[in-house]
Amino acid sequence: MTTAFKSSRRDFLKASALTGGGLVIGFTLPGAQRFAEAATEFKPNAFLRVGTDNRITVIVGLSEMGQGVLTAIPQIVAEELDADWSRVRVEQAPADEAYANPLFHTQATGGSRSVNGHWDPMRNAGAAARQMLVAAAAQSWKADASDCRTEKGVVIHKSGKKLTYGQLAARAAKLPVPKEPKLKDPSQFKIIGQSVKRLDTPLKVNGSGKYGMDVRLPGMLTAVIAHPPVLGGKAVKVDDSQAKKVKGVRQVIQIPQGVAVLADGYWQAKKGRDALVIQWDDGPNASLSSEGVTKMLTAGVQQEGKVARNEGNVASVSAAQNVAAIYEAPYLAHACMEPMNCTASVTKDSVEIWVGTQSQGPNQGILSHVASVDPKKVKVNTMLLGGGFGRRFAPDFTIAATVLSKISGKPVKLVYSREDDMHGYFYRPASVTRFVAGLDANHNPVSFHARVASPSIMEGSGFMKLPPDGVDSFGVEGVKDVPYDFPNLRVEYSRQEPGVQVWFWRSVGHSQNIFFSESFVDELAHAAGKDPFEFRRNLLGKAPRHKGVLELVAEKAEWSKPLPQGVHRGIAVAQSFGSYVAEVAEVSIGSDGTPKVHRVVAAVDCGYVVNPEIVKRQVESAIAYGLTAALYGRITFKGGVVEQNNFDSYRMLRMSEMPKVEVHILKSTEHPSGMGEPGLPPLAPAMTAAIFKATGKRIRKLPINPDELKA
């Protein structure tokens, strides 16, 4: 997504200039009280404040959706600041270019890029402040800065004299911001690398944390939209006479997204919507069916596609044995626990929204167009996100809320029902991939040829365009970058557009492509008569980090040790978002064919680790998310209508189905890479490889159909 966003970017040092005019920060952690500001504060940059009371406030422009960013980012700042962690608080930043992710060039949270992208700027922010506090101490002691050191929020002179950061704040505030502050040697890290407690937990156990859904403004109306049952459909005739009779219903407004009922509260709005009589024109997608989608994608892999990668010449290889398979994955909904919602208040020249969003920067641009105001006049209050997984990168709900507030002249909270959320499109694309590989007489792979057919997220997202080579990088990630030594290798991409809006879904293309490619590699190992772990290991000579996690997981899962009767292991390894994860799944099959995952052992290499416990929890979370999809996830269409409505027809993993998870982190000094997503891709192929061992049946289509696994 790097090239996606063109909003102008200010780097960290320019951002510090902001503080000259006094950065206005009017927003705090959703649900928390704004911390009393000391009379004199030291605000060296947009990312932190040092109060005269020794309190350190780290201001985070990223969105907290469970991944722990409101803890990990303060840890990085506090480390270089040499802060006393017990005095560190976190505050949610407003939308401002100062908070742009350097990897996105806009303020946004996604792509497992928060720690990765903000690592250097946050270290610089903390280090610059520390250097200024040291300079302030040296100045007041008339001493040399090089004779001063820092520890836990205190500057200490070699003579033993001490001044706290709070005592130094006023003086430090008058000093120039160093352009290239000296960073710590990582061997000196004391806060980075520690499993400190999450700063957002207390708010999340007593009901006080504020999510978008919890926003209440004076005079606010709640809106529920009757969306067209078929995407692209339009209301041609609306009878709102009964809806308007519902107590509490104030307005009915037809907008391009559908027919909105605005009422005093959600229940009245929903009752109003239920009373609408609407005649829909279903539009061009009226005949969309899942059978049609499968047919289109399957035909797509039969023809030559755009070349994503080509090494050697797969056509010239004469193999002793050929292995071929076709894999398929369905559309998926994100199903965040908090249905999409946004509260908007629009005036003639401004927009203010309160929302759980992953895309503050893009929203400023988009909503400025929607409401015809200056982008700087779009104020975004980032609330806690009840799950994101990519869904909250989309602007459908912010746009609709803004339109409704503009038309109604009132603050409007737009709430999607669960069914609206499920029918909201923005799905993980369905995909079909065809593989053909050759083994030589010694059972070594000599060729690997993959063709992926799927819709384009790049084009569908509206944020970017397909590059000139015609290959959607999200479409092929996880297949194109197979790490194994295949002397002849060709990967092609065939764009197919059944007409469904597609979107980023936790781990994006890797979510299905690693299932495809790692399952097929398991097939090759089987065809070669080799152990799937050894087969992979022998082909990873040029991929040391893949090999590192693969070997670690095999060791920790005791790969070669026998398991109890009926339990079988499968293994898979993948790189995504710069992080390397290998997983071993231990699976048994019930008499009704239902697979049960007992335990997953994971090994992770994500470079420097900021908070090991948060990394482990993210892997566990991604495993649960991937397991849910492997067992149940499927959005299907009939007559253009989505067949899943709520959690009864789009099932979620429940407590009794959750495997034990064991996560091992490889010690690494590489630049940190993200961990919100990379735990997901290896789960399905590891699990289905175990199912193959248990049953001899190869799962090539998700979700798993237990009927096919009955003994």
Place this chain on the structure above:
Amino acid sequence: MVTLNVNGKTVKVDADPDTPILWALRDSLGLTGTKFGCGMALCGACTVHLNGEPIRSCSTPISAAAGKKITTIEAMHASKVGKAIQAAWVKHDVPQCGYCQSGQIMSAVALLASNPKPNDADIDAAMSGNVCRCGTYNQIRAAIKDAAASLKA
């Protein structure tokens, strides 16, 4: 007007009797700790106690609460079991996105109130109606056991 008893206080709510308790709490009374997840009693995010029993407030009308006591997440600190569960949740850093956690806590408190020493099967049975999309189930299980142990001590 419907009269309700919420967290020990008698309150009047200007809503139709068919209004789910969830929306009376959230929209009329401003108690937003109880969450809306599915509207069909399928996910447990809206769990509150009605006379101490866990119920799905999204599918229980306020008319069914007449003369009964509604207890929400906002009052959990006031009960011994509630306090122990919240402390265990903090100790284990259970929440990720946190949206389902009010409901998880309400179900867990009801479990411990009726069964001070639940085994894994008891926990599965009591908690299987509460969905967590972040997959915090193992931490929830550990926290429930921890809270049970702390109450026994």
